[in-house]
Amino acid sequence: MGVMNPILKNRLCKLPAGTVIVGKWHKQAYKIVKPLGNGANGAVYLAESKKGLVAIKVSDSSTTITSEVNVLKRFSKVQGAALGPSLLDMDDWWDQKINRTIPFYVMEYIKGEDFFSFIRKRGKEWLVILVLQLLSALEQLHEEGWVFGDLKPENVLVAGNPPTIRLLDVGGTTLQGRAVKEFTEFYDRGYWGLGSRKADPAYDLFAVAMMMIHACYPTKFERKENGRKQLFTMIQADATLRKYEHVLMKAIDGSYVRAMDMKRELVAAIHHDVPRAGIKQSPSRKQHHKKKRSGMIETAFIVVTLLCMYALYLYGQIL
Amino acid sequence: MRKGTLRQILLITDGCSNHGEDPIAMAALAKEQGITVNVIGVLDQDVMDEHGLREVEGIATAGGGISQVVYAKQLSQTVQMVTRKAMTQTLQGVVNRELKQILGSNISMEDLPPEKRGEVMEIVDELGETVELEVLILIDTSGSMKTKLPTVKEALFDLSLSLNARMGDNLFSVFVFPGKQEDVEKILDWTPKLEALSSVFPKLTSGGLTPTGPALRQAISHFQKKRSLRSLIGRDESYFEESSM
Structure with a gap:
């Protein structure tokens, strides 16, 4: 993790399973299941909520949380895209253990x-x-x-x-x-x-x-x-x-x-279509191969056409 | 809203001061004059001694900035991150003061409901991108720092890469301590191009004393000199502190 108070950092990275995070503003509760990862500015956990499994990001900085929420909100406006996880909640949690407010946001858990x-x-x-x-x-x-x-x-x-x-x-x-x-x-x-x-x-x-x-x-x-x-x-x-x-x-x-x-x-x-600079080894041989084969097809086509014309000619002669 | 200038001192050191004034007092002085002091402690082995660690944190706290202790290897990432974070912190402070003025009470962004914070954050982001920035880099070249100087140089180039990607203008100046004759020596005057450092850096020699306090004092006055010169030519720019917005 980045620039952060060591006590807070330690707490944020090691929230034990079972810890219940309750939002001060929206009163939603989230129960920590396990850590999902540590970013430069916080930690992400898997948590249980009324709506099922969610991912929750906690950080020491309200700035980080707010900026990321801003981006996630914009993402949700881009339709049909697999861009980011969808945003579910954003709130503050009063952590009694360290007597500090921890800002967090909640997003869709992508398994x-x-x-x-x-x-x-x-x-x-x-x-x-x-x-x-x-x-x-x-x-x-x-x-x-x-x-x-x-x-x-x-x-x-x-x-x-x-x-x-x-x-x-x-x-x-x-x-x-x-x-x-x-x-x-x-x-x-x-x-x-x-x-x-x-x-x-x-x-x-x-x-x-x-x-x-x-x-x-x-x-x-x-x-x-x-x-x-x-x-x-x-x-x-x-x-x-x-x-x-x-x-x-x-x-x-x-x-x-x-x-x-x-x-x-x-x-x-x-599909080997791009003319490539530099070394040409095995791929170029394959290309060559393809060319040879298409050449044979061409020859066969011409022979068949000639045969057809000859057949027509003979037919005309008979009539 | 008038755009002001952010002023920062970035101190890169590996240990304790042992000469001259108390660096923590000097950092407090800087803060009073609207200059933020950030400190990066460079580790030699696994740990920095207790005293050095306390001094690094003490200077940053008194200087209203951020401190971080790292191995030399991580210096590039850290230098740019600390500088950016400190900018955001300062700007957030400015915006919080504005909020207080508008809303009267003792309110900060954290007191706003989450839904309202987004817009405030966008203003902070916008300012961070466009504000003018002056960074004075203060490098400790005493003792064991000598071997780390190439890494420091690289980290500073990386810093200029990050800051010059912003829309706002930057000015850099570099001081080292101890200097050849005096406590501190200016090796690069205010310039938008930190790359100019290349030619002066290899010539540095390291001394025995570590006059961190006096170095900070001189750094502060270097900001003042620049300001008085500007007021002479009549384009003085006020600090954020002086209600420039």
């Missing part, structure tokens, strides 16, 4: 698996599919004038059947044109020396590229002298990533203005 464990369990072919879904969600968010900001695998959940991605933790969500509110170094283009921290769609797309790289290199690595070169080398050295080299490098360089453009080119790369 799912985090991005990386899902891929580990279900297979690498899911990576690009989930990324395509992610890009669609980001496109919607960007259309509304926002940037997600703190995009990382921990904040992307895969839920339901068919598996669908959901975005969690809106702490970094920022209006376009402003400074990104919260980020994680590894997924931040500023850290890699590849751009500013001003919120624009390309900021999120850089993080998407980093998620794909990290999925293929599970051990976290640090930035070296030349970030771009380092990432490029890693992409080339991995069979899965090499296939999307062109798309990944464009995302890393911030060349995509829209998530949709990246999605389109990623789809094309899946």
Whole structure:
């Protein structure tokens, strides 16, 4: 956790199961079941309520809670999107144990698996599919004038059947044109020396590229002298990533203005349609193969046509 | 609403002061003049000694700012986060004072029902994005801090990256202590470009004394100098404290 009073921090991160949180304003009660995770500015718990299971976020700062609630409210206006969890309540809890008011908000509990464990369990072919879904969600968010900001695998959940991605933790969500509110170094283009921290769609797309790289290199690595070169080398050295080299490098360089453009080119790369710079090994052989086969079809077509014409000619002669 | 300027001192140190005035008193002085003091304690091993820890917290509390103790490795993330958080805190204070004026009673954002807080927060966010910011960075170069200076430099570049992404203007100045001849030495005067630091940083040498108090005092007066210069050319800007909004 971030900058926080140590006693309060300890309390917020370790609320025991069974603790009942009652809101001062709306009088709703929530019984803690188990922790779901710790963010930079608070902790999230699974809790029981009258309406069933919910997720509840507690923080030391009313500022954090209020900002995040503001974003969740905006999200709820974006129709049909799998953007964030829906907001259910916001209130203050007087914690007798430490004699302090703890602000909190309550949201829909999304039962799912985090991005990386899902891929580990279900297979690498899911990576690009989930990324395509992610890009669609980001496109919607960007259309509304926002940037997600703190995009990382921990904040992307895969839920339901068919598996669908959901975005969690809106702490970094920022209006376009402003400074990104919260980020994680590894997924931040500023850290890699590849751009500013001003919120624009390309900021999120850089993080998407980093998620794909990290999925293929599970051990976290640090930035070296030349970030771009380092990432490029890693992409080339991995069979899965090499296939999307062109798309990944464009995302890393911030060349995509829209998530949709990246999605389109990623789809094309899946089908080997994109002319790729750099090394061409096994994929190019496959392309060649395809060409050969289509050539044979062409030949067969011409032969059949000629035969038909000859048959017509003979028919005409007989008559 | 007229936009004011936020003034912050960011102190980066790894231990106790041992020379000159009490740094906690100097931090209190800064606060009285509308300057927030934030402190980042840089850890060497697992723990910072009790005395050092208390001083780090004491300075930040007296200076109305935020303190955080971290390993050198986490410095970049921390420096930008502490600065941003302290800005929000100060601005929230300003907005709370405004609320008090409007509503008369002793009311703050926390006293408003949750539904009403959203709009107040949007104002705080908006101010945080657009307000002018002056940060004076005060770096302890004594003793074991010497080995951490490359990391400090990196953290400062990262800070300028975060702050320059805002719409509002920034001015940075950097002081180190102890200086070559005096207690404290200015290595970078007010500039919007913290990157200018590159050339001066490698030349630093570390001394034995740790005059944190005197360094803070000089930092405060560096803000004053700037202000008096501005009033000379007739574009004085008032503090937030002086009802600038």
